[in-house]
Amino acid sequence: RILIIGACGQIGTELTMALMKQYGPEYIIAADILPEAPGLKNYICLDVLDHPRLENVVREYSVTQIYLLAAMLSAKGEMQADTAWKLNVQSLLSVLKIARSNEVEKVFWPSSIAVFGPGAPRYNCPQHTAAEPLTVYGISKKAGEYWCNYYFEKYGVDVRSIRFPGLISHAIAPGGGTTDYAVEIFHGALKNGRYDCFLEEDNCLPMMYMPDAVRAILELMRVPKEKISIRTSYNLSAMSFAPCDLAAEIKKHLPDFRISYVPDYRNVIARGWPGSIKDDAARLDWQWRPEYDLQTMTADMFEHLSDKRGNGLPKPP
Numbered sequence: 001r002i003l004i005i006g007a008c009g010q011i012g013t014e015l016t017m018a019l020m021k022q023y024g025p026e027y028i029i030a031a032d033i034l035p036e037a038p039g040l041k042n043y044i045c046l047d048v049l050d051h052p053r054l055e056n057v058v059r060e061y062s063v064t065q066i067y068l069l070a071a072m073l074s075a076k077g078e079m080q081a082d083t084a085w086k087l088n089v090q091s092l093l094s095v096l097k098i099a100r101s102n103e104v105e106k107v108f109w110p111s112s113i114a115v116f117g118p119g120a121p122r123y124n125c126p127q128h129t130a131a132e133p134l135t136v137y138g139i140s141k142k143a144g145e146y147w148c149n150y151y152f153e154k155y156g157v158d159v160r161s162i163r164f165p166g167l168i169s170h171a172i173a174p175g176g177g178t179t180d181y182a183v184e185i186f187h188g189a190l191k192n193g194r195y196d197c198f199l200e201e202d203n204c205l206p207m208m209y210m211p212d213a214v215r216a217i218l219e220l221m222r223v224p225k226e227k228i229s230i231r232t233s234y235n236l237s238a239m240s241f242a243p244c245d246l247a248a249e250i251k252k253h254l255p256d257f258r259i260s261y262v263p264d265y266r267n268v269i270a271r272g273w274p275g276s277i278k279d280d281a282a283r284l285d286w287q288w289r290p291e292y293d294l295q296t297m298t299a300d301m302f303e304h305l306s307d308k309r310g311n312g313l314p315k316p317p
């Protein structure tokens with residue numbers, strides 16, 4: 001069976017659906033910290049930091065793959081440094097230890113372009129370069145990448161990872177990320193016809209639409225072990241845009257949409273990240289290609305969100 005930890009989060013929500021479709025719902029155990037998750041078959045309430053309980057779940061359900069998505073994102077992590085470090089790193093260490101000493105065949109864990117800092121190339125940031133993160137979240141993801149590589153090299157644990165750009169999705173409300181302006185803006189546009197953006201208008205960031213991100217995870221997890229050349233975490237790229245580019249695209253759908261720029265601490269975080277990413281290794285190792293760009297992502301977001309207008313979305317844990 002497949003265990004998804006963080007199944008109610010931004011990636012987890014859509015990844016759980018995709019894995020159920022690929023393997024069948026009966027093979028999926030969806031876990032999160034929420035007491036319940038209406039509509040999710042085989043849901044269990046699980047604190048990923050409860051190591052004994054986590055190991056019992058892995059044994060009781062004969063888990064062979066673990067997708068660990070539980071994390072505290074960059075903006076929230078700056079306000080709760082100790083909690084972010086503990087959740088983001090201790091959870092990974094716990095999963096790696098359990099994978100090593102049980103019948104777990106593969107592990108997936110998301111890293112982020114937040115591992116890069118001002119010392120990395122601003123544009124076309126390569127796979128191997130200075131990675132001096134300036135956020136607790138980025139530090140935790142960089143440390144986690146080294147742990148993934150360590151458990152692969154020393155114990156042969158087949159853990160695979162992707163450095164995701166900012167992710168945009170319509171399934172759940174944004175949850176504490178610096179790039180979440182690119183999700184909030186759609187809700188503001190539909191609800192109020194306007195959005196006060198917490199980044200400066202020209203703060204360009206690498207971004208990806210969630211369907212591309214979920215497909216990348218499924219593709220990476222199907223790559224034969226011997227073809228995986230990166231055991232820290234793969235750079236992955238789809239598009240790059242600044243708030244002004246996204247606002248202009250939204251105006252094509254809502255001509256009266258208005259945006260204002262009120263930069264806060266998250267603008268400083270974003271300025272420390274690369275504006276675009278080179279993902280040669282992913283293109284070489286598993287023929288990665290993005291399918292959504294700014295235009296098609298925006299159209300698809302409106303298509304989905306307009307149906308949900310005013311209904312409100314589930315909040316991430």
Ligand code: VAH
Nearest residue numbers: 073074112166177178179
């Ligand atoms: C964040 N969405 O904003 C995440 C992402 C590149 C940033 O990892 O914290």
